[in-house]
Amino acid sequence: MKPEEKHVRRCAVLGSPIAHSLSPVLHRAAYAELGLPWRYDAFDVGEEGLAAFLAGLDPSWRGLSLTMPLKRAVIPLCDEVAEPARLVGAVNTVLLAGGRRTGTNTDVxxxxxxxxxxxxxxxxxxxxxxxxxxxxxxxxxxxxxxxxxxxxxxxxxxxxxxxxxxxxxxxxxxxxxxxxxxxxxxxxxxxxxxxxxxxxxxxxxxxxxxxxxxxxxxxxxxxxxxxxxxxxxxxxxxxxGGLDLLVHQAALQVEQMTGKTPAPVAAMRAAGEHALRSRAG
The missing domain is CATH 3.40.50.720 (NAD(P)-binding Rossmann-like Domain)
Structure with a gap:
């Protein structure tokens, strides 16, 4: 890690395939609006590589967004599974703090x-x-x-x-x-x-x-x-539409991962809409 990155907090979205994910766009827009020098990346991780990926995270990591096929596979790798993730049997968010992994669900x-x-x-x-x-x-x-x-x-x-x-x-x-x-x-x-x-x-x-x-x-x-x-x-x-869901579930992730409330929903939606127009164009 570079010296200037020593205190940077990190989050990411995991899944496979992952190139289509709008999560980096939404979370980075939130960080910019909140003035947070955080990083948010995307990693192509399948079920077979999930345990090793989690084991390799250092204390700079604060949270993970999970998409298919990981929402069920991550459950046994969490120290705690909160509601409503336990209820629906799907974790789309892992919060990392104090060496513990807490799985939750912001889709609901x-x-x-x-x-x-x-x-x-x-x-x-x-x-x-x-x-x-x-x-x-x-x-x-x-x-x-x-x-x-x-x-x-x-x-x-x-x-x-x-x-x-x-x-x-x-x-x-x-x-x-x-x-x-x-x-x-x-x-x-x-x-x-x-x-x-x-x-x-x-x-x-x-x-x-x-x-x-x-x-x-x-x-x-x-x-x-x-x-x-x-x-x-x-x-x-x-x-x-799905963007409405994606923005609001991501906003809840931002709040839980960063501790900053409220998340800048309008800025996140604008970033998502721009990204979708760019793809279509």
Missing amino acids: PGMVEALRERGVRTVRHVLLVGVGATASSALAASAAMDASRVWALARDPARAQDLQRLATELGVDLRVVAWGDAAADLPARVDLAVSTVPDEAAAPVAFEVTRRAEVVFDALYDPWPTRLAQAADQAGLVVL
């Missing part, structure tokens, strides 16, 4: 904060498109916003077992609906629909989703807008 509260920013504070009936890991975070966020009944559209209903277990723990009535039964088995109205599947997968059910929902939250951010988001916008619905 990040989704809640993104919705609150748009004036959505309570939801009762929710539709999930997909039943994977992101759907679990969306289910936990919905429960935190007082959801009592949730429908989940599944291409393979057998894959909904983890989601069903989570719903039971949360005290939420979850009904899994097969993809082909959407028209007949979904409710007439829901407060919120959250899509957690690829754009091409959501497109065939976009009509059924948008004619039922008041708010549509598509977890994708690149490419944007998705076909579902376009359909929701044309229907006059409130539309949120």
Whole structure:
């Protein structure tokens, strides 16, 4: 380490692949706005290399953001797993202090904060498109916003077992609906629909989703807008995208890693939007 870097604090995002990640853009924008001389990098790390990477960190490190395929793999490598990470079985943030690793999850509260920013504070009936890991975070966020009944559209209903277990723990009535039964088995109205599947997968059910929902939250951010988001916008619905989630979960990471509050959400969003325009252009 160079002498001038001796007191620099370090954070990074880990995953594989990682080149697409917007996390460095968002975190660096926050550091600049907060006047922190911190470093934030991206490292391509798979499950097999995670333990060695963690073991090699020195005391200058303060936190890690984790993306696929590491959100579950990191759990046994943490000294402590806090809520809601334990609940959803996914750690997207590791806080490093005093030689200890604390795993937590900012995806769940990040989704809640993104919705609150748009004036959505309570939801009762929710539709999930997909039943994977992101759907679990969306289910936990919905429960935190007082959801009592949730429908989940599944291409393979057998894959909904983890989601069903989570719903039971949360005290939420979850009904899994097969993809082909959407028209007949979904409710007439829901407060919120959250899509957690690829754009091409959501497109065939976009009509059924948008004619039922008041708010549509598509977890994708690149490419944007998705076909579902376009359909929701044309229907006059409130539309949120993956960048909303990414910014708010990153803002919570910044606060937890640096101890500085509040995180500069506006600056982070502007940096993210600029980066996405640059990619598209």
